[in-house]
Amino acid sequence: MEALWDGILSHLKGRLSRPTFETWIKPATAQQFDQDCLIIRTPNPFARSWLQQHYAGAIAQAGEQVIGRPIQVDFIVSEQSEETSKPVIEREPAPVAPPANVASLNSKYTFSRFVVGANNRMAHVAALAVAEMPGCNYNPLFLCGGVGLGKTHLMQAIGHYRLDIDTRTKIAYVSTERFANELIEAIRRDAMQTFREHYRRVDLLMIDDIQFIEGKEYTQEEFFHTFNALYESGKQIVIASDRPPQLIPRLQERLSSRFSMGLITDIQQPDIETRMAILQKKAEYENMFVPQDVIHHIASAYTTNIRELEGALIRAVAYVSISGLPMTVETISPILSPPRTRGEITDEAILELVCDELKVSAEDMRSDSRRRDISQARQLCMYLLRKYTDLSLPKIGQALGGKDHTTVLYAIDKIEQSKLRDPEVQRLLQRLGNRLEADARH
Numbered sequence: 028m029e030a031l032w033d034g035i036l037s038h039l040k041g042r043l044s045r046p047t048f049e050t051w052i053k054p055a056t057a058q059q060f061d062q063d064c065l066i067i068r069t070p071n072p073f074a075r076s077w078l079q080q081h082y083a084g085a086i087a088q089a090g091e092q093v094i095g096r097p098i099q100v101d102f103i104v105s106e107q108s109e110e111t112s113k114p115v116i117e118r119e120p121a122p123v124a125p126p127a128n129v130a131s132l133n134s135k136y137t138f139s140r141f142v143v144g145a146n147n148r149m150a151h152v153a154a155l156a157v158a159e160m161p162g163c164n165y166n167p168l169f170l171c172g173g174v175g176l177g178k179t180h181l182m183q184a185i186g187h188y189r190l191d192i193d194t195r196t197k198i199a200y201v202s203t204e205r206f207a208n209e210l211i212e213a214i215r216r217d218a219m220q221t222f223r224e225h226y227r228r229v230d231l232l233m234i235d236d237i238q239f240i241e242g243k244e245y246t247q248e249e250f251f252h253t254f255n256a257l258y259e260s261g262k263q264i265v266i267a268s269d270r271p272p273q274l275i276p277r278l279q280e281r282l283s284s285r286f287s288m289g290l291i292t293d294i295q296q297p298d299i300e301t302r303m304a305i306l307q308k309k310a311e312y313e314n315m316f317v318p319q320d321v322i323h324h325i326a327s328a329y330t331t332n333i334r335e336l337e338g339a340l341i342r343a344v345a346y347v348s349i350s351g352l353p354m355t356v357e358t359i360s361p362i363l364s365p366p367r368t369r370g371e372i373t374d375e376a377i378l379e380l381v382c383d384e385l386k387v388s389a390e391d392m393r394s395d396s397r398r399r400d401i402s403q404a405r406q407l408c409m410y411l412l413r414k415y416t417d418l419s420l421p422k423i424g425q426a427l428g429g430k431d432h433t434t435v436l437y438a439i440d441k442i443e444q445s446k447l448r449d450p451e452v453q454r455l456l457q458r459l460g461n462r463l464e465a466d467a468r469h
């Protein structure tokens with residue numbers, strides 16, 4: 028067994044990147060080899076599921092090369108870890124010594140606390156790839172998605188991952204607003220040299236909410252040069268935004284094209300299962316006991332913003348602990364306010380946005396015209412009104428020139444269907460949703 032494991036290690040060492048090997052493979056050990064099945068012991072449950080998901084195939088292949096016949100692999104968690112792994116928060120490997128630049132990262136925004144669902148799978152895979160091999164494939168990595176959907180979390184997880192591997196990695200995580208303010212301050216103090224050195228010597232630059240760079244000519248100019256300097260020296264850049272580069276108004280063309288050079292990946296709204304998993308994980312990490320029906324109830328009430336979803340859970344837990352009442356759906360219902368952005372998205376805003384985006388007039392939308400572009404815009408508008416307002420089906424019909432409620436139902440169904448089939452429609456809906464939420468916020 029030892030010879031087999033040593034052989035596997037030397038095969039994998041040559042195939043995987045050093046950080047991957049050091050982080051995931053090296054801490055594991057061979058526990059048993061019986062009937063061509065190799066049982067591998069991992070230091071904690073997180074490592075077990077990670078190895079299972081990402082490296083089981085590579086290990087089995089390496090094993091086959093060593094002994095000349097196929098083997099199966101399975102993973103167990105070291106008993107010592109099972110005993111000491113409660114509460115769950117202690118399972119996370121801590122960095123050896125907190126590096127100076129870890130201060131700007133939220134310690135909770137790690138990969139292990141990020142729940143992967145259909146809505147963010149691509150973004151998660153891309154972030155992991157960047158974390159494992161920065162400056163290689165996806166540079167820059169451009170994460171886009173609506174408010175509170177995990178862009179900052181995923182971005183900072185890359186930072187934590189790099190720091191876990193090497194505490195000396197130079198990381199800058201900065202919001203666009205702060206970058207712009209620091210720039211103004213540097214100009215005022217005649218300290219441009221220091222400003223430039225600070226941003227151009229990092230190994231990983233993460234810039235959040237880049238949409239706020241719109242119209243800031245001087246910040247765009249400076250960021251352009253920072254970007255080029257880092258890119259040319261093979262350093263990784265990660266950018267987060269509520270919309271894709273081409274939809275950021277008044278963004279210089281040369282920046283927009285640089286942002287699109289690597290990989291643009293979006294995060295969509297999570298489905299009910301993912302929302303429940305997020306709440307469960309949060310409750311686990313915070314050592315809160317929350318029954319399944321309460322989790323389901325909260326996850327059903329908050330659909331568009333994970334920050335609000337988590338906020339509702341925290342409020343519910345605080346409420347029962349202060350009031351001394353049991354944690355049930357009935358007790359917590361009164362304190363669950365409807366999500367903030369929902370009330371602020373009005374039917375006029377939706378109508379205006381659809382007219383603007385699809386270039387049709389409000390009169391056309393209310394007319395009986397069956398022209399393809401007009402009826403598509405009308406159907407889209409009905410769908411968004413249903414999703415973002417409390418209007419009933421007949422009221423939606425009325426808002427669009429007195430259409431019947433069955434016409435509204437048909438429209439909603441049609442958009443739902445095309446959303447499933449057509450990624451273009453998915454992207455359009457995501458973009459419209461982002462714009463509605465962003466406008467409602469400001």
Ligand SMILES: Nc1ncnc2c1ncn2[C@@H]1O[C@H](COP(=O)(O)OP(=O)(O)OP(=O)(O)O)[C@@H](O)[C@H]1O
Nearest residue numbers: 140141142173174175176177178179180305333334
């Ligand atoms: N997939 C996920 N798993 C676990 N927690 C998540 C997930 N997605 C988001 N969260 C949590 O939701 C909250 C909001 O996420 P985050 O701040 O990353 O959103 P954002 O997209 O950057 O929002 P904004 O547009 O406002 O900047 C955070 O507490 C984050 O940990």
